[in-house]
Amino acid sequence: MARYTGPRCRLCRREGMKLFLKGERCYTDKCAFERRSYPPGQHGQAQLRVKLSDYGIRLREKQKVKRIYGVSEKQFRRYFERATRMKGQAGHNLLQLLERRLDNVVYRLGFAASRSQARQMVAHGWFKVNGRTVDIPSYLVDPGEVIELKEKYRNNPQIQENLEAVVRRGVPQWLELDAENFRGTVKALPTREDITMPIQESLIVEFYSR
Incomplete structure (x- = not known):
């Protein structure tokens, strides 16, 4: 199964927040996000002035959670489909499955x-x-x-x-x-309160329900 093997700090910069993908390094001054908190690439700083569409906002939220837990697109979609078949809110179920x-x-x-x-x-x-x-x-x-x-x-x-x-x-x-x-x-x-990362799971539900 294909898995991302490139620079992990690049993912944090792309999502605009620390995803804590490199362990203790993320808590030090060596963290790339601390030095360059804008998106990666030649036009990264210019992207800060670009307003995302509703679709873009939901896509970025889905990508962020997928990268936090290190799962592929196919796996993430399967987790969501399973979450929708469970009792309760699909967004909470999705995060619970990922936490488990x-x-x-x-x-x-x-x-x-x-x-x-x-x-x-x-x-x-x-x-x-x-x-x-x-x-x-x-x-x-x-x-x-x-x-x-x-x-x-x-x-x-x-x-x-x-x-x-x-x-x-x-x-x-x-x-x-x-x-x-x-x-x-x-x-x-795990309950929703156990997940402290700033995640808006409702946006992910909306992304897949569009």
């Missing part, structure tokens, strides 16, 4: 500095879910499931560094981290 992805949960628990790093760790079989190895980043966790780092990776300096840095980011209330035993528990399904 195993790579996102690994990132949220603090084992990884970014979702892309978490995706790589999961794909390489670093984690167990309820005692069984799961190497599918899109695996959807359920309440009561336990995500555990395999013992042979627990002395990895990157893991140690990431767990120390999670204090800055915090662990959402629907998850519980046991850092000493390198495991996390899904206490409940």
Whole structure:
């Protein structure tokens, strides 16, 4: 499946906000968005004066959320279609499905500095879910499931560094981290209040409903 492999800071600049795609670097002065907060490209600064159409506003919101969670267009469309079949508001359901992805949960628990790093760790079989190895980043966790780092990776300096840095980011209330035993528990399904990024999911619903 094709996946974006170019400069990640370029995506933040394109969406006009920090998407925190590069982990700790996003919190430092080295962050490219801090130095150049206008869109990338030769005419990037000129684009700041361009007023988006209603379609453009909704497209940008969809692109922003898709890039935050690192999923492809085809995957994102599938998540939306599944969200519309669930009870409740389609926008809230969509965000809940994205939050329940195993790579996102690994990132949220603090084992990884970014979702892309978490995706790589999961794909390489670093984690167990309820005692069984799961190497599918899109695996959807359920309440009561336990995500555990395999013992042979627990002395990895990157893991140690990431767990120390999670204090800055915090662990959402629907998850519980046991850092000493390198495991996390899904206490409940994520709610809309657990998602702190400035996302207007209603615009995404309108985009696909046009």
